[in-house]
Structure formats: C-alpha cells, structure tokens
C-alpha cells in the first residue's frame with residue numbers, strides 16, 4: 069500500500085512539475101515576444117523594412133532618429149542612404165528633403181551636395197559661417213565659410229622670381245613647399261610660374277566689384293569670390309601657369325600634366341576640379357592650387373574628393 073501511495077505522489081509531483089515548466093516556458097516566450105514587439109527593430113519590420121534593414125537602421129542611427137522612422141511611413145531610400153560611404157547622421161533629414169526635391173539625383177551626389185551645404189544657395193545668409201581658424205593650413209574657405217576683413221596669413225613671403233611673376237606672396241610654409249615643387253618641376257624640364265596668390269580682403273573686394281558692376285551678380289559670382297570668401301586671402305592658394313599659357317590653355321600644357329601627377333607630393337591639391345562646380349561653387353580652374361601640407365594633400369588626392377567634401381567629412 070505504502071509503495072503505491074508513494075508512486076502516486078511521485079507521479080503527481082512529476083505532472084505538476086511538467087505543467088509548471090511548460091507554463092513557465094510558454095510565459096517566458098510570451099513575455100519575450102511582448103518585449104520584442106516593443107523594440108524598434110520589430111516596429112520597423114512592421115513598417116515594411118526587412119529584418120536585415122531594420123538591424124542596419126538601428127546600427128546606424130541614434131534613438132531619436134530611429135523613432136522617427138518607426139513613427140513614419142517606410143522611406144524607400146533610407147537603407148541605401150545610410151549605407152552611403154560619406155553619410156553623416158546630422159544631415160539625415162536634409163538628405164531626405166533634398167532627394168525628395170531632386171528625385172533623379174543619385175544618392176552619392178545627394179550626400180556630397182548636402183555635406184558641403186550646396187543644397188543651400190551659395191552665400192546663403194543662414195548657412196555662412198566664419199572659417200574655423202584653429203584648422204591652420206587646413207582651413208576651409210568657400211562660399212559658406214568666410215575670413216574676416218582683417219585676416220592675414222602668417223609670415224607672408226614673396227615668392228622667388230624664378231618661379232613667379234612679380235608681386236606674388238603666400239605664407240612662408242606655402243612658399244617653401246611651392247619652391248620645392250617648382251624646382252623639382254624644373255629638373256623635369258617643366259616651368260611653373262605663380263601668377264596670382266595672396267590677395268587681401270580689399271583687393272578681393274575690388275576684383276569682385278569690377279565683375280559685379282560690369283557684368284552683373286550672376287557673372288561676378290561665377291568667376292570671382294566675394295570679399296572674405298576667397299581662398300586667395302588665406303595665403304595658401306596659388307594660381308600656377310607656365311609661359312604662354314592662359315586660363316583656357318593651361319590644362320593642355322605639360323606643366324598641368326606634371327602638376328596633376330605630382331602636386332600632392334609637395335602638399336598641393338587642385339582646388340576646383342572639372343565637373344565638380346556644383347560642389348565647389350567654382351568653374352573648373354586648372355591653374356588654382358591649394359596648399360594643405362603633404363600628408364593631407366596626399367589623402368585628399370587619394371580620396372578623389374573635392375576639398376569641400378573631404379573637409380566636411382573628415383575634418384569639420
């Protein structure tokens with residue numbers, strides 16, 4: 069009798085235990101499911117993103133931005149956008165707005181345009197800001213970043229007349245690098261001549277006004293910088309020519325060819341490349357070179373980016 073009772077007790081105990089365990093597992097799973105449904109990952113899949121896409125969105129965006137996409141309809145190009153190499157989260161909604169307004173633009177272009185602020189009008193009053201002078205030789209001066217009227221380059225130096233027309237001045241470091249470059253070119257049978265370099269605020273103002281009063285604002289803005297917005301005020305920019313060359317012919321010269329291959333090795337980059345007018349704000353200028361220093365010029369050269377893009381992504 070005792071044995072049977074014991075067996076029954078064990079049996080009951082086992083049954084109850086199994087029921088409890090099953091109940092627990094079920095409950096835990098239900099709780100997990102409930103918890104998962106609260107996550108943005110789940111909510112994004114509910115909006116139509118695949119699980120993989122949801123994961124990517126969560127990895128790339130901060131909580132606030134995740135929530136935005138959880139609360140709004142599926143954005144068809146969001147995943148591609150955040151996968152763009154030069155995507156910057158701070159411009160997320162500007163990319164989206166710009167793409168919506170310019171549906172035919174490729175996303176990499178959208179990213180580049182917004183990164184350099186060119187989704188705004190050049191010289192846009194709400195966008196322009198003083199150049200960050202703490203960047204030294206890497207300062208960015210363009211149609212959104214300006215120098216004060218009294219900004220002057222450090223240790224301004226006359227460029228040696230073997231490599232320049234009269235009255236060309238740049239910062240000492242720029243001069244040293246330029247002379248090194250021009251003498252290396254000379255050894256290769258190439259003559260480089262600096263034609264225009266440092267221009268102070270007043271001089272730039274005069275250049276711009278000349279265009280402005282004779283040809284109007286559109287023309288002036290296309291071919292000259294407004295005072296304070298010219299890279300020539302930095303003392304880090306040189307317009308380089310060779311004897312007989314003009315702005316039209318310089319790119320067909322051996323000197324241009326030599327610079328295209330070698331300028332970065334001496335710390336210079338071509339500042340306004342062909343086909344990038346919409347990013348730099350300037351027509352292609354085969355003659356305008358900007359000193360950055362060897363290390364950074366090499367990085368810019370290898371990146372294939374305009375300096376505006378490079379600065380926005382890596383230095384700002």
Ligand SMILES: [Zn+2]
Pocket residue numbers: 300305306307355356357
């Ligand atoms: Zn120039």
